[in-house]
Amino acid sequence: MLQLQNVSKQFGDKEVLSDISLSIQTGEIVSLLGKSGSGKTTLLKIILGLVKMDNGKILFNEDNVSKVPMEKRGFNIVFQDYALFPHLNAYDNIRYGLKNKKGSITEQEIQEYIDFLELQPHLTKRIHELSGGQKQRVALARTLVTKPKILLLDEPLSALDGVIKESIKERIKTIAKEFKLTTILVTHDPEEAMTMSDKILIINDGKVSQFGTPEDIMQRPQNEFVRSFILKQLEMKRQSILSLYGGAHV
Ligand SMILES: Nc1ncnc2c1ncn2[C@@H]1O[C@H](COP(=O)(O)OP(=O)(O)O)[C@@H](O)[C@H]1O
Ligand SMILES: [Mg+2]
Structure with a gap:
C-alpha cells in the first residue's frame, strides 16, 4: 500500500500542491486527473523521489520512504x-x-x-x-x-489516438492486474480516468477536489469543480457522439 499524508510543495511563492492525502492499495490503478498546471506531474515526481516535497509523508507498505532517495525507492516512471x-x-x-x-x-x-x-x-x-x-x-x-514496485505514467495516452490508444489502455490495465503492479497515471482527460482507473484523485489548483471510484465521482460529485469540469466534459463528449449518429435512440 502507498500512502501520501498531507503532501505539500511550493515553487517560489506559488503553492503548487497543498495537503494531498490518499491511500492506494497494491495492484490498483489510480488516476491523477486535473487541468494543465494543477500539479499532477509534480505529485508524480514527488512520489518517484525526483522532486522533494516541503511537507508531508510518503509511506510504502508502512515504511516511511519520504527521505529515501529515488534509486532506493524502487518506483519507476x-x-x-x-x-x-x-x-x-x-x-x-x-x-x-x-x-x-x-x-x-x-x-x-x-x-x-x-x-x-x-x-x-x-x-x-x-x-x-x-x-x-x-x-x-x-x-x-x-x-x-x-x-518497479510502483509504475508511474505521465499522460501515457495523450500523444496517441484511436485504435492505438485503446490498445495501450488495455495493455496498461492488463499489466496492473496480471503483475499486481500498483499504477498511478496522470491525465487531463476525464474519460481516460473513468475508463482506466479503480480510483481517481481529482486535483484542482494543487488541492484534492475528490478522491473516489469512477462510480462515486459520477454519482456523488462532491463539489462544483467536479460537476462543472469533470462531469460536464464527459456529457459534452457523449452529446457529440450522439449527434454523429443522429442521437435518436441512445
Ligand atoms: N521545477 C519547477 N520550478 C518552478 N515551477 C514549476 C516547476 N515544475 C512545475 N512548476 C509549476 O508548478 C505548477 C504545476 O506544474 P505541473 O505539476 O507540471 O502541472 P500539471 O502536470 O498538472 O500540468 C505549474 O504552475 C508549473 O509552472
Ligand atoms: Mg504534467
Missing part, C-alpha cells in the same frame, strides 16, 4: 515525452535501465515483456523509425524491465 535515447535502438533502450542492476531480471523475462508489448519486430529500429504507439511501448518496456 514513463515520462510524458518518453525520454528515449535517439542514438540507441529499441532493444538497447529497453535494456538501458538495467545497466546498474545486473542479475535482477533474466533475458527470458525481458523477452516476455517484449513479446507482451509486441515489440519483437521493432527491436533493431532506431527511435526515429518508430511510430508514436511503438515508442510508447518501448518506453513502457524500458520501465517494466526494472521491475
